[in-house]
Amino acid sequence: MNSVYFFFSGFDWQQTLSCFWILFAVLDILGSIPIIMRIRERSGGIHLRKTMIAVSVIMLTFLFLGPSLLRLFSIDIPSFVVAGGIILFILGLEMILDVNIFHISLDNDGMASIVPLAFPIVSGTGTLIALLALKAEYDTINILCAIWANLIFVYGVIRYSAWLERTLGKLCVNIIHKAMGIVILSIAVKLLKTHLLV
Numbered sequence: 148m149n150s151v152y153f154f155f156s157g158f159d160w161q162q163t164l165s166c167f168w169i170l171f172a173v174l175d176i177l178g179s180i181p182i183i184m185r186i187r188e189r190s191g192g193i194h195l196r197k198t199m200i201a202v203s204v205i206m207l208t209f210l211f212l213g214p215s216l217l218r219l220f221s222i223d224i225p226s227f228v229v230a231g232g233i234i235l236f237i238l239g240l241e242m243i244l245d246v247n248i249f250h251i252s253l254d255n256d257g258m259a260s261i262v263p264l265a266f267p268i269v270s271g272t273g274t275l276i277a278l279l280a281l282k283a284e285y286d287t288i289n290i291l292c293a294i295w296a297n298l299i300f301v302y303g304v305i306r307y308s309a310w311l312e313r314t315l316g317k318l319c320v321n322i323i324h325k326a327m328g329i330v331i332l333s334i335a336v337k338l339l340k341t342h343l344l345v
Contacts, residue, residue: 157286166281166293172331173235173277174297176304178242178324179268181317183308186268190259199302201265206294209275210282217279224283225342231276232338235331238273242328269301273331280338 187193209216217227241248281290304311312320 236335239332
């Protein structure tokens with residue numbers, strides 16, 4: 148009982164909000180609407196439940212077991228965060244400059260709801276790296292709340308992706324995509340500054 152109280156006592160609205168926006172920027176689910184639509188067209192449909200289960204399992208597993216996996220390979224968290232910062236920096240540039248550095252194949256054998264949608268489009272390398280970086284800075288309860296809030300948002304966007312694309316228009320989706328790229332670039336610079344200058 149005391150351990151449960153201790154876990155929830157770390158809850159902080161400001162931390163949760165910060166974690167939410169960082170994950171929201173990295174997930175870039177609104178900017179992924181055109182990709183989601185292409186997957187839906189090519190695969191004949193998306194199994195939303197499978198996608199959400201896969202995304203949840205991947206993110207929660209990496210949140211709780213990520214540090215242990217790093218220790219298994221004798222990698223310390225600061226080194227991983229710096230490496231992650233570099234990847235986030237490249238990802239941000241990719242989004243802003245509209246170039247393809249990370250190539251994602253949409254051709255598969257009916258597993259589009261999990262690969263590539265759940266991984267790596269929704270919960271890709273950038274998301275996993277962001278989770279580890281957040282774990283080094285914020286309490287776990289706040290990261291968990293931010294994850295669940297983002298998962299609800301991801302669910303809504305995937306489910307209503309066709310309507311959102313029609314409503315927002317391709318130009319608006321592209322602007323959001325580039326804006327999220329700037330946010331990711333800023334996060335990457337902050338991570339590199341923090342962990343390279345210690």
